[in-house]
Amino acid sequence: MIIISAIIEITPQLLRGLGITISVLLASAIIAYIVAFVAGLSRVSNNVILNKATGVYVEVFRGTSLIVQLFWLYYAIPMLFGIQLGSNWWTGVIAIGLNYGAYLSEVVRGSILAVDKGQTEAAIALNMSRYQRMRLIILPQAVRMMLPEFGNYTIQIMKATSLVSLIGMRDILYYGDIMRSTNLSQAPLIYVIVLFIYFILALPFIWLTRKGETIAKKGVVS
Amino acid sequence: MSNVLTENKKNSVSLSTEPIVKYLDVKKSFGDTHVLKGINLEIRPGEKIAVIGPSGSGKTTIIRMLMTLEEPTSGDIIVNGKNLWKMEKNGQLVKANEKHIREVRGDIGMVFQHFNLFPHMTILENCMAAPIHVKKENKDEVRERSIKMLERVGLGTKLDFYPSQLSGGQKQRVAMARALVMRPKIMLFDEVTSALDPELVGEVLEVIRDIAENDDMAMVLVTHEMEFALDIADKVLFLDQGVIAEQGTANEVLVDSKNERVQSFLKRFRKA
Numbered sequence: 001m002i003i004i005s006a007i008i009e010i011t012p013q014l015l016r017g018l019g020i021t022i023s024v025l026l027a028s029a030i031i032a033y034i035v036a037f038v039a040g041l042s043r044v045s046n047n048v049i050l051n052k053a054t055g056v057y058v059e060v061f062r063g064t065s066l067i068v069q070l071f072w073l074y075y076a077i078p079m080l081f082g083i084q085l086g087s088n089w090w091t092g093v094i095a096i097g098l099n100y101g102a103y104l105s106e107v108v109r110g111s112i113l114a115v116d117k118g119q120t121e122a123a124i125a126l127n128m129s130r131y132q133r134m135r136l137i138i139l140p141q142a143v144r145m146m147l148p149e150f151g152n153y154t155i156q157i158m159k160a161t162s163l164v165s166l167i168g169m170r171d172i173l174y175y176g177d178i179m180r181s182t183n184l185s186q187a188p189l190i191y192v193i194v195l196f197i198y199f200i201l202a203l204p205f206i207w208l209t210r211k212g213e214t215i216a217k218k219g220v221v222s
Numbered sequence: 223m224s225n226v227l228t229e230n231k232k233n234s235v236s237l238s239t240e241p242i243v244k245y246l247d248v249k250k251s252f253g254d255t256h257v258l259k260g261i262n263l264e265i266r267p268g269e270k271i272a273v274i275g276p277s278g279s280g281k282t283t284i285i286r287m288l289m290t291l292e293e294p295t296s297g298d299i300i301v302n303g304k305n306l307w308k309m310e311k312n313g314q315l316v317k318a319n320e321k322h323i324r325e326v327r328g329d330i331g332m333v334f335q336h337f338n339l340f341p342h343m344t345i346l347e348n349c350m351a352a353p354i355h356v357k358k359e360n361k362d363e364v365r366e367r368s369i370k371m372l373e374r375v376g377l378g379t380k381l382d383f384y385p386s387q388l389s390g391g392q393k394q395r396v397a398m399a400r401a402l403v404m405r406p407k408i409m410l411f412d413e414v415t416s417a418l419d420p421e422l423v424g425e426v427l428e429v430i431r432d433i434a435e436n437d438d439m440a441m442v443l444v445t446h447e448m449e450f451a452l453d454i455a456d457k458v459l460f461l462d463q464g465v466i467a468e469q470g471t472a473n474e475v476l477v478d479s480k481n482e483r484v485q486s487f488l489k490r491f492r493k494a
Contacts, residue, residue, distance in 0.1 A: 127324055
């Protein structure tokens with residue numbers, strides 16, 4: 001009974017952070033997707049400079065920790081260059097977006113390369129331009145292959161949003177930390193509820209990922 | 223086979239017409255492997271050419287270079303009087319850019335061993351995509367033409383099927399319709415029956431025969447269907463170790479040839 005009343009007391013407090021968690025999730029996911037396609041297409045382009053430059057970006061952002069990148073954008077850039085990337089919200093969204101954009105660009109690149117060579121050859125035989133081949137033939141098939149991985153990474157982005165509490169954003173984890181510091185004995189329960197909320201938030205994406213897998217299977221067998 | 227060989231060619235092509243395609247000493251290497259060691263060849267409008275020879279002799283590479291899927295290591299391929307792989311820039315001959323290549327290869331179509339249909343499109347969409355997007359033709363007109371072409375290859379009742387719902391023979395017939403809708407002047411066939419179950423080969427050959435007899439485009443068939451190819455071909459090329467070892471009419475190559483390699487190749491074939 002005590003637990004139930006505690007849960008009833010704690011949950012609404014945590015949910016005050018729901019808006020921030022969701023808005024950071026949506027914004028950084030959109031940035032990550034856009035970055036993924038731009039970088040992924042650059043990685044398969046014939047332009048050497050574009051290709052190499054994007055390669056450096058991908059390896060740097062994949063190879064270093066997200067939390068350090070976040071701190072770098074938040075603390076180091078303003079000190080070094082005297083510029084703010086915008087509010088804390090923007091800093092968090094940009095860091096998460098660039099980090100996951102790097103991972104997802106590899107998914108985009110891999111899926112494009114995984115489309116059967118014969119598809120490109122058939123498109124050439126029909127005298128399509130490079131651009132037409134990509135838009136009409138390769139991408140529609142590649143996107144189907146990407147869907148499951150995009151779902152997986154979106155779940156990861158959702159979980160990564162909790163890092164913005166470290167740069168003062170008031171998301172779900174932030175409120176959890178605040179409550180724990182005022183009421184240490186409740187810590188286990190608070191964090192269980194925090195986990196549970198994140199799990200509930202992940203459910204739609206888990207479902208979408210499954211859906212994506214079915215679509216991916218249907219679309220590419222010739 | 224003998225009845226095929228004795229029969230005279232019905233529609234032999236007049237030699238006075240200018241060739242539509244010329245290969246001028248074309249060579250191709252993949253690394254240290256010299257696949258083609260100097261090919262000279264002329265294709266005249268409407269001419270039906272069969273390319274035969276042992277596997278690894280470079281048969282497929284010949285037509286893949288004409289379709290711009292493979293770049294020659296040296297030599298020139300001239301299509302309609304224009305150099306396929308090179309263009310003039312500031313008075314110098316340089317490697318052709320995409321625009322030039324697309325202009326020159328516009329009259330060429332190809333059918334592949336593994337069909338290469340677009341799996342995300344219905345078979346009607348497969349046929350319509352290129353005329354609409356590449357040739358910018360009117361959509362309704364293209365649809366009508368595509369339906370007619372699919373009816374011609376016997377798939378008029380399956381317009382909305384996806385390639386994955388069809389048999390291999392049906393897929394290959396769609397692939398031919400897709401190429402024909404573009405109205406090519408030269409059609410290339412790359413071992414189009416090799417990936418098919420034996421019982422499906424006939425229906426595909428029938429379509430090719432129909433095209434050969436009723437359309438006036440030039441055709442180059444790389445094939446193992448010896449008897450069939452000889453039946454419809456005006457000219458037979460025997461390719462061996464990267465060179466055209468023998469060429470002429472079916473009779474000249476298959477009956478009169480004193481070429482040892484042709485003989486031993488045919489011997490193996492007759493046994494099989």
